[in-house]
Amino acid sequence: MAEKLLVNMRGITKTFYDIKANDNxxxxxxxxxxxxxxGENGAGKSTLMSILCGLYQPDEGTIELEGREVVFHxxxxxxxxxxxxxxxxxxxxxxxxxxxxxxxGSAERNFTVKESATCARIRELSARYGLDVDPLSPxxxxxxxxxxxxxxxxxxxxxxxxxxxxxxxxxxxxxxxEKLFETVKHMKEEGFGIVFISHKLKEVFEISDRITVLRRGxxxxxxxxxxxxxxxxxxxxVGSGGVGEIKVGVSRKPPGxxxxxxxxxxxxxxxxxxxxxxxxxxxRENQILGIAGVSGNGQGELAEALAGMRHIERGxxxxxxxxxxxxxxxxxxxxxxxxxxxxxxxxxxxxxxxxAENVALRKYxxxxxxxxxxxxxxxxxxDSGCLIESYDILxxxxxxxxxxxxxxxxxxxxxxxxxxxxxKVVIAMHPTWGxxxxxxxxxxxxxxxxxxxxxxxxxxxxxLDELLMLSDLLAVMYRGKxxxxxxxxxxxxxEKIGLMMAGIASDGQGAKEEHD
Amino acid sequence: xxxxEKRFYISKGQELYIILASIILALLSGALMLxxxxxNPWEAYGMMLKGSLSDFYGISxxxxxxxxxxxxxxxxxxAFTMVVWNIGAEGQFVMGALACTAFVRYFYTDSAIVMLxxxxxxxxxxxxxxxxxxxxxxxxxxxxxxxxxxxxxYIAILLLQYFVYGSWRDPTSLGFPMTPVFxxxxxxxxxxxxxxxxxxxxxxxxxxxxxxxxxxxVWGYEIRVSGQNPRAADYAGIKSARNVILVMFLSGxxxxxxxxxxxxxxxxxxxxxxAVGYGYTAIIIAWLARLHPFTIIFVSFFFGxxxxxxxxxxxxxxxxxxxxxxxxxxxxxxxxxxxxxxxYRISLTxxxx
Numbered sequence: 001m002a003e004k005l006l007v008n009m010r011g012i013t014k015t016f017y018d019i020k021a022n023d024n025x026x027x028x029x030x031x032x033x034x035x036x037x038x039g040e041n042g043a044g045k046s047t048l049m050s051i052l053c054g055l056y057q058p059d060e061g062t063i064e065l066e067g068r069e070v071v072f073h074x075x076x077x078x079x080x081x082x083x084x085x086x087x088x089x090x091x092x093x094x095x096x097x098x099x100x101x102x103x104x105g106s107a108e109r110n111f112t113v114k115e116s117a118t119c120a121r122i123r124e125l126s127a128r129y130g131l132d133v134d135p136l137s138p139x140x141x142x143x144x145x146x147x148x149x150x151x152x153x154x155x156x157x158x159x160x161x162x163x164x165x166x167x168x169x170x171x172x173x174x175x176x177x178e179k180l181f182e183t184v185k186h187m188k189e190e191g192f193g194i195v196f197i198s199h200k201l202k203e204v205f206e207i208s209d210r211i212t213v214l215r216r217g218x219x220x221x222x223x224x225x226x227x228x229x230x231x232x233x234x235x236x237x238v239g240s241g242g243v244g245e246i247k248v249g250v251s252r253k254p255p256g257x258x259x260x261x262x263x264x265x266x267x268x269x270x271x272x273x274x275x276x277x278x279x280x281x282x283x284r285e286n287q288i289l290g291i292a293g294v295s296g297n298g299q300g301e302l303a304e305a306l307a308g309m310r311h312i313e314r315g316x317x318x319x320x321x322x323x324x325x326x327x328x329x330x331x332x333x334x335x336x337x338x339x340x341x342x343x344x345x346x347x348x349x350x351x352x353x354x355x356a357e358n359v360a361l362r363k364y365x366x367x368x369x370x371x372x373x374x375x376x377x378x379x380x381x382x383d384s385g386c387l388i389e390s391y392d393i394l395x396x397x398x399x400x401x402x403x404x405x406x407x408x409x410x411x412x413x414x415x416x417x418x419x420x421x422x423x424k425v426v427i428a429m430h431p432t433w434g435x436x437x438x439x440x441x442x443x444x445x446x447x448x449x450x451x452x453x454x455x456x457x458x459x460x461x462x463x464l465d466e467l468l469m470l471s472d473l474l475a476v477m478y479r480g481k482x483x484x485x486x487x488x489x490x491x492x493x494x495e496k497i498g499l500m501m502a503g504i505a506s507d508g509q510g511a512k513e514e515h516d
Numbered sequence: 517x518x519x520x521e522k523r524f525y526i527s528k529g530q531e532l533y534i535i536l537a538s539i540i541l542a543l544l545s546g547a548l549m550l551x552x553x554x555x556n557p558w559e560a561y562g563m564m565l566k567g568s569l570s571d572f573y574g575i576s577x578x579x580x581x582x583x584x585x586x587x588x589x590x591x592x593x594x595a596f597t598m599v600v601w602n603i604g605a606e607g608q609f610v611m612g613a614l615a616c617t618a619f620v621r622y623f624y625t626d627s628a629i630v631m632l633x634x635x636x637x638x639x640x641x642x643x644x645x646x647x648x649x650x651x652x653x654x655x656x657x658x659x660x661x662x663x664x665x666x667x668x669x670y671i672a673i674l675l676l677q678y679f680v681y682g683s684w685r686d687p688t689s690l691g692f693p694m695t696p697v698f699x700x701x702x703x704x705x706x707x708x709x710x711x712x713x714x715x716x717x718x719x720x721x722x723x724x725x726x727x728x729x730x731x732x733x734v735w736g737y738e739i740r741v742s743g744q745n746p747r748a749a750d751y752a753g754i755k756s757a758r759n760v761i762l763v764m765f766l767s768g769x770x771x772x773x774x775x776x777x778x779x780x781x782x783x784x785x786x787x788x789x790x791a792v793g794y795g796y797t798a799i800i801i802a803w804l805a806r807l808h809p810f811t812i813i814f815v816s817f818f819f820g821x822x823x824x825x826x827x828x829x830x831x832x833x834x835x836x837x838x839x840x841x842x843x844x845x846x847x848x849x850x851x852x853x854x855x856x857x858x859x860y861r862i863s864l865t866x867x868x869x
Contacts, residue, residue, distance in 0.1 A: 309750055330753030341751065350745045357737070361752045364737060373733050 004031050004066065006162055006193040007052065012061035014047055021047040022058070023217040029162065029193040034184060036196045036204045036225070038237055039214035043436075045197055048214070049164050052195075053085045054078030065162075084155025085164040088171075088434075090147050094140035098122065098133055098150050102157045125156050130183050144295060145176040152183070163187065164195040169203055170433065173294045174464065174498050181207050201230045202465075213237055237437055255472065256285030259456045260306070260337065260425045265315035265325075267298075267305040275301035277480035278315065283425055283456035288447065290471030290489070291460045291482075293501055298480035299460045300342060303429045306458065307339035308332035319425075333362050336424030340414055340431050342460075344407065348414045351403035355395055356384045358402050359417055387416040392442075408439030415446050419455075426450050429460045444470060464494065476500035526858055535804070538854035542847040549842065553835075560833060567828020568821035574828075576710035580782060581820035583712075584609070586719040586813050587774030588798035590726055593807045595647075595767040597730055599743035600760055604650060604665025605771040606795025607672035608643035612772025613779045614676055615642030617695055617786040620702045621684065628701040635702065635776050643772015644765040646672065651764025655757035661764070673791065680788055694787035704781035715777030719816075722770055723809040730809070739763055771795065800848055822847065 007029040014022040022044045029035050039045045050056045052063065054072030063070050065081055072078045092101050099118045122135040131149040139147060148168060155163055165184075169177045184194060184207060198204050204211060205225055213220040213236040220236045260283040269275035275298040283289055293299055304310035306317070308329040317325045319335050327335070341347040349358050360369055360380045368379050384398045393412045395405055402410055411431065419426065428447060432440040447470060451457050460477075461467050467474055467489070474489040475482045476497055483500040486493050547557035568574045588605040595602035616635035625631055646668060653659035677693070686696040704714040730736035742749040742756040749756050774794070783790050801819055805811035826840035 307751075308753075328753050329751060333753070339751070343747075346745070347747045347751050350741055350748045352744045353740070357740075360737070361741065361748065364734065365753075370734055373729075373735070375732065375734055375737055377732070 005029070005064070006031050006066060008064040008067075009048070009052065010062050010064070012048065012051060012058045012063075014051060014056060014058050020217045022051070025061070025214070025217070025219050027212060027219070027222075029195060031193060032188050032191050033210065034188055034194045034196050034208045036198060036208035036211045037214065038198065038201075038204060038211055038233060039436075043214040043237075044217040045214055046166070047217075049085065049166065049195065049197065052078070052162075053083050053164065079158055079160070082159060082161035083164070084158060084160030084162065086148065086151045086155060086166060086168060088167045090151040092139045092147060092150060092154075095138065097136055097138050098142075098153075099135040101139060101150060102135075102154050121157065122153060125153055129153075129156065129186055130179070144171045145173070145179075148172070148180070161191075162193045162195070164197070166197045167434070168196070169198065169200065171295060171462070173501050174494070175502060176294075177203070201233055204233070205230070253286045253452065255287035256454065258282045258284050259320055260458075261318040262306065263316045263318070265302075265305060265317060266313045267301045267310055268313060269298075269301050275480055276305060279477075279480070279482055280315075281458075281475065281482065283458055285454045285456050286451055287472045288451050288457040288459055288470050290467040290474040291458065291477050292462070292464060292467050292474060292497055293460075293477035295462055297477050299477055300429065301480075302477070303339065303341070303427050303458075303460055306427050307337065307341075309339075330365060334366070334422075336422045338362075338418035338423050338426050340411075340418055340426065340428040342429040342433065344410050344414060345403070349402050349410055352401055354399045354401055355388070355393075355405075355413065356380045356398050358413060359384045359387060362417055387413075387420060390420075391416040391446075408435050408442075411435060411439060411443060415443060419446060419450050423450060423453070423455050426455050426457045427460075428457065430462065431459070432461075432463065432466060440466075464497065468493075478503045531858065534854045534857050535851065538850040539847060542850035545850075546843045546846045549846075550839075553839070555833060555835065560829060560835070563832050564822075564825030564829055567832070568825035572708075573710070574824060576708070576712045577824045578817065578820040579716060580711040580713070581823045582813075582817045583715040583719055583781070584774050584778050584794045585797060585801060585819055586816035587715075587722060587777065588771050588794045589801040589805070589812045589816055590719070590722050590809060591767045591770035591774070592795075592798050593802035593805070593809065593812055594726060594730070594770065595763055596802055596807050597736075597743055598739040598759065598763045600651070600654070600763055600767075601662045602647060602650070602665050602764060602767050603662050603799065604647060604668050604768070604795070605798050606791060606793065607665070607669035608646045608768040608771035609775040609778070609795050610669075610672040610676050610791050611646045611768075612639035612643040612775025613786060613790065614672070614679065614775075615639045615772065616702075616776040616779055617679075617684070617698075620698050621695070624699065624702070626701055631701045632704065632780065635780060636773060639772040639776035640769040641772070643775065644769035646772070647768020648761050648765035651761040654764075655760040669795070676786070676791070677788055680786055684786065686785070692787075695785050698780065698784045702780060703784055704777065706781065711782060713777070713781030715774075715781040718773060718777050719813065722773070723813055727809040735759075800852075804851060 005028050007027070009025065009027040012022050012025040012027070013020065025044065025048055027048060037045050037048070047056065051058050054075040054077050057072070063072070070081060093104065096104070099115060099122055100113075102122060103113050103118050119135040125131070126133055126149075131153050133142070133146055133149050133153065139150065142150065148171065152163070168180060172180060188194060196204070196208055208225045210222060211225050211228065211233065212222040213233065215237060262279060262281050264278045264280050265276060266274060266278055267276035277298070279302060281289065291299060301310060305312050308324075308327050308331060312325050315325070316323060319337065324331065324335070345351045350361065356377065360375060363369055364375055369375055381398055387393065388395060388398070391412045393416065394409050402413060405413070426447070431443050431447065435443065444466065447457055447459065459467065459470055468491060471489060473485055473487055474493075474497070475485045477483070478501065483503070486497070489497070543561065547561070550557035550560050566574070568578050588609055591608065592602050592605050615638040619635050619638045620631075623634065647665070650661050650664040650668060653664055654661045680693040680695060684695045686694055688696070706713045730740070738749070738754045739759050741752060742754055742759055746756055778790060779786065797819060801815045802812060805815040822844055826844060829835050829840055830837055
């Protein structure tokens with residue numbers, strides 16, 4: 001008998017409306033192993049994992065757990081068999097405390113909830129796996145990293161032996177990521193089986209024992225992590241001749257004149273707390289200013305304020321010489337200040353409306369789209385057709401609801417709408433979040449092209465590699481303040497950036513904590 | 517093995533199939549109920565069909581019911597387009613009737629044009645403000661419009677009773693709570709010696725206008741965006757708060773206009789029993805018609821036939837009113853139950869080896 005297989009999925013096929021999301025997929029997981037699942041969006045990773053955790057039933061194929069064949073009728077069955085998934089969005093109830101979240105959906109159905117017993121078990125588990133968290137604090141007060149720990153703890157609490165981590169690092173600082181990896185390694189030693197879903201090749205190498213690459217619903221290959229190179233993996237993911245490194249820094253034009261200037265602006269968040277606290281920045285033509293930072297440090301509020309969507313309480317905002325401190329979102333668009341929001345489906349698009357209706361979203365109030373009281377849909381459809389072609393947007397048609405499009409194509413649609421005409425300033429927030437390799441490269445190229453065309457770009461991201469690759473200038477945001485700027489940033493600055501992200505200022509700038 | 521899965525997409529054909537299947541299932545279970553009551557169900561259904569759709573009288577009665585149903589459904593359908601839950605069409609309908617009756621009472625003139633135009637305006641404004649008030653509360657303080665519109669229905673109905681039992685009561689009515697009959701100039705014409713009145717054109721015109729405005733117009737686009745994704749509406753610079761008030765005003769105005777048509781075209785006097793829940797049935801109609809103005813007209817006709825057929829069942833087969841209400845309830849039950857199959861797919865599979 002060879003090594004014991006924790007999970008053995010054989011010949012899994014799942015069809016959605018004639019599209020084979022999984023086509024005869026084999027996947028297994030050994031005791032004490034981290035098995036990475038790589039692939040572009042739509043490659044079938046999430047379908048496969050949804051089958052493993054009972055959300056879907058496969059059309060064909062079998063699942064064996066420790067040699068026994070199982071059939072899951074619902075996620076409950078899978079949880080009962082020790083399979084736990086930690087989603088990108090943690091599916092916690094924010095208004096409840098940590099222990100209450102744990103007690104929710106617990107396998108043991110009791111009429112009463114046992115606070116002290118639950119808390120004791122949580123403390124024991126968190127001590128054992130290095131997942132620090134206070135069982136009594138409400139979830140909404142926790143940072144993203146802490147919430148993730150809660151989500152993992154919840155799976156351990158439910159006695160999971162098999163843990164699926166879906167893009168776990170996308171919301172973490174480098175330091176938090178390191179801590180997560182320590183936990184993962186520790187769990188590995190204790191005999192857990194861990195499935196690690198990611199796009200970030202570097203992390204996949206660091207943490208996994210084996211890597212399975214999926215493409216278009218099929219397994220391209222399963223390889224030991226030690227035996228492959230990043231290039232090989234990238235090629236497996238996108239097929240032959242896909243990626244193409246972006247050339248950066250080759251045709252760097254010198255930065256032009258300042259065009260969008262914020263002076264000491266202060267902005268409050270939805271809860272009424274100061275989220276942006278006296279930020280000053282200058283965007284110049286032909287320049288990309290990157291802003292790094294852990295999410296929730298005021299980046300979202302800053303982006304919204306600059307896009308005219310959030311009230312600027314104090315300070316001034318100028319577009320060239322015009323004061324646009326209180327300009328509306330619409331005025332900003334008319335001036336050429338474009339915004340690529342972080343939340344594609346929640347803000348940037350209307351998922352239930354079709355491609356043309358989404359193309360019209362940010363210019364329908366002007367001719368040629370607006371004609372009197374009506375919208376000239378023929379014109380919008382014509383434009384949409386052109387944009388679909390020039391931005392290579394994959395869609396079954398113009399009158400298809402954009403929720404049917406993949407994440408990459410949704411983002412391309414937003415880029416097409418925002419960048420295709422009258423673009424002077426671009427505020428891009430997490431523009432490649434959750435996108436596959438190809439779409440990520442496409443978005444980055446478009447941002448660079450916008451800069452080459454004279455655009456002033458503000459790039460807010462959590463992906464340091466991306467920021468280093470694209471930015472001419474890099475600032476770090478921490479608790480609503482900018483923690484100093486680095487010119488021509490590269491990998492040698494990573495440690496410094498990491499410290500700044502944790503609130504430790506470089507060169508004595510910024511860090512003073514002034515709160516009212 | 518039975519599998520239940522969420523649907524990503526549903527075709528028009530499947531949608532129609534679900535609706536037809538729901539209606540058939542409702543009729544079958546209704547047949548069971550009728551059979552248990554000792555009535556031949558097929559005879560009863562035949563009677564309903566005969567009463568509502570088989571002859572000129574039946575069809576005209578069905579049309580007369582279609583008018584208020586269609587207009588109230590168009591009214592709530594407009595609000596639902598923006599995902600504003602106007603449950604208050606009933607009250608707005610009553611306010612429209614009250615306003616036009618007030619006009620007849622206090623500003624009567626001989627000229628039919630002046631009279632009818634001012635009644636239209638008065639009832640639309642009254643219904644409109646009744647709706648806009650709830651819209652304002654929602655826009656300003658985010659007060660739940662379901663609660664406010666519902667509560668305002670009771671206010672409207674009690675106001676109606678206050679007037680018909682009080683100062684507006686016809687002194688010659690032998691004590692019945694009703695106003696005097698409207699004079700000639702305050703009546704909408706009826707056609708072909710039936711109770712079908714010119715309000716039918718109101719319904720058709722409103723449907724056409726709504727179709728143009730909502731599907732083609734700039735403003736219609738804005739309210740659809742606001743309804744589907746309020747944060748995307750902010751992103752597009754759409755003033756959602758103002759649009760909520762406007763939508764509620766227009767929605768109320770259409771329902772108010774329906775009240776005027778019902779008064780001037782059908783009843784020709786105000787009496788307490790004229791509002792029989794059209795405003796509530798409208799919610800179901802608008803929903804079944806997927807908020808599409810023209811579909812609303814057809815679905816309203818179907819519901820009109822259900823009402824009229826039910827009345828015939830009462831008269832011809834001596835069935836109690838509650839039987840008819842149960843039948844109508846069953847149809848609604850199955851139609852709404854069919855909604856589940858719009859969002860979920862159920863399939864039977866046999867394990868392959």
